[in-house]
Amino acid sequence: MPTPDAILIGYTLLIVTVSFVNLIPLDYWWIRIWDFPHLQLTVLAALGLVAWGWFGNQYFNDWLVMVPIGLLATLCYQAWLIYPFTPIHKRQVIRRTNPGPSDRDNTVRLLISNVFMDNTEFGKVRELVDQYKPDVAMFLETNQRWQDELKSIEADYPYQILHPLENTYGLLLYSKLPMKHHELRHLIQDDIPSVYVQFELPSGIPVHFYGVHPMPPSPTEHYRSTERDAELVLVGREARKQSEPVIVAGDLNDVAWSHTTRLFQRISGLLDPRIGRGLFNTFHASYPPLRWPLDHVFVSCHFQLQDIERLPNVGSDHFPMFIELTYVPDAERPVIEKPQPEGNDLDEAQETVEEAK
Structure with missing residues (x-):
């Protein structure tokens, strides 16, 4: 396996693991701490996809097919978590647009x-x-x-x-x-x-x-x-x-x-x-x-x-x-x-x- 392919597979395994490890229902700090950096993991997953497109084997040979699948799954999961905190989501608390004398x-x-x-x-x-x-x-x-x-x-x-x-x-x-x-x-x-x-x-x-x-x-x-x-x-x-x-x-x-x-x-x-x-x-x-x-x-x-x-x-x-x-x-x-x-x-x-x- 070429070295760039091996690096991409290892990188993907790491990003996917730390992105989804928080789903394990255990309360140990080394699991719960991965609740925090989902924005950062989103960026890292996107960078991995760019690297795959630039260096990876475009014919999906062998294990390299797992790189785009794993990174895309990670990006979808991160987007699901972060989407509510974007302007395209419905607001939970309404803005006060018609203030009255009692406000x-x-x-x-x-x-x-x-x-x-x-x-x-x-x-x-x-x-x-x-x-x-x-x-x-x-x-x-x-x-x-x-x-x-x-x-x-x-x-x-x-x-x-x-x-x-x-x-x-x-x-x-x-x-x-x-x-x-x-x-x-x-x-x-x-x-x-x-x-x-x-x-x-x-x-x-x-x-x-x-x-x-x-x-x-x-x-x-x-x-x-x-x-x-x-x-x-x-x-x-x-x-x-x-x-x-x-x-x-x-x-x-x-x-x-x-x-x-x-x-x-x-x-x-x-x-x-x-x-x-x-x-x-x-x-x-x-x-x-x-x-x-x-x-x-x-x-x-x-x-x-x-x-x-x-x-x-x-x-x-x-x-x-x-x-x-x-x-x-x-x-x-x-x-x-x-x-x-x-x-x-x-x-x-x-x-x-x-x-x-």
Whole structure:
């Protein structure tokens, strides 16, 4: 076999294997980590097809026939995963195109930022708050130094949940909206906090907010994804029970197209504002070729979208996210089909929680 043919076959086997290995229903990090780079694998598969057309045996002799078949199958699979986050897909969250006089009192502006605990660009974060003037700002990976550096914004945000930690899972939440109820939770792991808050919009409408930052599966963090997946399941099941508006936001340490995140949507019934708009890749801020969407905002069907942006880098490995949402009363909004559990989703969710606990 000529050397170029052997290289193409080996390359194809590698790309196909790492593209589909995430379909194995095991939670080990070395499997789940391949949920992330599907954009990059799409490019690599396309490059492989170009190389086959340039160097390969055009007569499909011997094993070389597997090169275009395998790479085309990979591209189809990647396209199926990524297609919902392109402008040609129907949008899940409708844009607010006919604002009314009540919109101002029914709108919430939310800023989410994983600041990277060792980052010292404190001024950039404060500038973002000054520029975008969010009603609610949540900062993740915050320690005591970050809390001290953000004291200057506290006067504008009288409602706060401040839980700095030195383990990269600290959380600081600042709000202009009154908190009618709030809880600092440790749903699965004792050192991984999350928050549940019932905000009140100026109109008096309550909004149930869940802020999360579960631990990712990785060789430096956790050997499996079960704890992350279980935390998302617990939040999703609780969110679905709410009859009032819901927002779930944070660094989920998972990508938008993964089985876990799609399961979360079906369990929670929440909508993804990125669907039909774009990926809004937030990680890794310093390496453009290695980016994927890790920071998320999911909303109930009560909301329509005013704005969604990936904000400039603040010195972190994550870009911040900003979203502006308007609550629309039932009588004024069209009927929207919520995601629903499929097949054995509920059994899988329960098994995940039981295994994690």
